[in-house]
Amino acid sequence: MKSIIEQCLHQAVEQLKQDELLADSASPRIHIENTKDKAHGDLASNLAMMLTKAVGQPPRDVAQMIIDRLPVRAEIAKVEIAGPGFLNFFMADEAKFDIVTEVLTQKEAFGRCQVGQGRRVLVEFVSANPTGPLHVGHGRGAAYGASVASLLATAGFKVQKEYYVNDAGRQMDILAASTWVRYLQRCGESIAFPANGYQGDYIYDIADALVESHGEAFRHSAETVLASLPADEPDGGDKETYIDALIERAKTLLENGYEAVLKAALDAILQDIQEDLAEFGVTFDEWFSERSLMDSGLVDAAIEKLQQAGKIYEQNGALWFRSSDYGDEKDRVVVRDNGLKTYFASDIAYHFNKLEREFDVLIDVWGADHHGYVPRVKAAMAALETDPDALQVLLVQFASLWRGGEKLAMSTRSGQFVTLRQLRHDVGTDAARFFYVQRKSEQHMDFDLDLAKSQSNENPIYYIQYAHARICQVLNQAADKGWALDIEAGLANMDQLEADAEKDLAILLAKYPETIARAASAYEPHQIAYYLKDLAQGLHTYYNACQFVVDDASLRNARLTLVSAVRQVLQNGLAILGVAAPERM
């Protein structure tokens, strides 16, 4: 419908040019919006106001000039000038229900569009360090990233979802050392856990599995392990120095066994994360290993490239990248004075690699605490002569959890945090996915556990699911009476629909495709959530206003056809958000 009006307005503008009331060079952006107030018709355009200057007449006069040149269309019942110069379009009632046919013929494809034009987009999200289970903070990134990915796919992008696994570097050594100490404790060695180790209980589970599979193969006496190690923090030492020494000791004593311990820990945690996300309805096409980047020499190659571009210099024994040449606050280290490459070095290589895989758009979903990182990654892309604008970093703010009216304090280092798995078990996947995604990502959000958990009218997810279930049950009941829905008869009798609730529903259905397009181009799945609430409300209003299963076959089929179109759109929208559409509740 919008496109029809757009065409008409376009023709009117051309006619204005022919009549020499408007310069040929003028090409106004034709903007059509949905009206908030029914008195303003169904759709409105501000075109006349936009053209005020170009035409040199007051906006309302321009509006009249446009109306005089509008082609006549059956779908448009009436056009009015209103307010400061708005053009208000009133749709013909018959035309309002055309959308129902579209929905029911396109089915799950209804709402798809081509704003993506088949461009290849890589959505990288979650990418939590594999050093422990996912917590609720990761949950928001997971829900958001997954919804953005399916939103983009719906909008005509070719989407690949990727999880970047930080399986290289010192944190992996700390993980191995933490696991080894727990393992030694399980073997009966009296050895204190390092202050800088990963404290969580899950390390015990990995150690237990290690005992199970390898017996005492990695056991060394506490005396041997601790011999001449510096003091740990509780004993007045430095925890960083201590754990580095402990790591070195582990490598020396375990030799090849060290890799085995590390791999056991890494595999166990990765598998846990993978299962956790799968149960959350979040899957990936690729789990991209940082270590594989290192091993295949891509990190060295990327540094080499920067060197050739003259963007690397040495200072204090380290290699620095001149990111400040590209707007970063200061230069950044890529190779430390001890020869180790930084995380940033891997990230440069990773992003370069993404583009080499011929993606047109790169989307990174990051926690907002990493925002300071954006300029240096873009700087690296620019230095490598790739387009920094191809990278779109979407920042997700933290969610604070509330229970019993109190904010839950969380700290990762002490292992005191609510895991994503706990959250799922507590409130269920549907409610969790919906709650995360119903807020704009850059908005700080409060996650009310009691509300998400409550199976009541306070919980918005049930409101939408209930609308879907209601439609299913109505259709079932009609079928039970021998009045199975006849869509053909329904579509042929749409003129039977005269109630306001019915017209409102049809207009809501027509808004779905544009909601998808808008939400996709802004990376805002929350718009889908709000739309679905509106659509569900329209259905509930209709349900209370009219009886669907009536004796009159043509009216009955028309009504059931309308609600089955609503059901289809509810399904399509919920699928994007990763929320189930139950048939009964």
Next chain:
RNA sequence: GCGCCCAUAGCUCAACUGGAUAGAGCAUCGCCCUUCUAAGGCGAGGGUUGCAGGUUCGAGUCCUGCUGGGCGUGCCA
């Protein structure tokens, strides 16, 4: 100190990218189940959009300066 993000009804949040009288849910107060699921519907009250300027036909939205909060500002990841 500097940089980025945020501030909208009592609470949690929207507002179609600058449009008409700023909207929902929850909470409060009225109504509606012998009729397809009341996890529902209809209605009422509730606002100087943090403050002060500016840009223009028009600002919650854009620009500047304040106030208040979050985050960042490592040869950590």
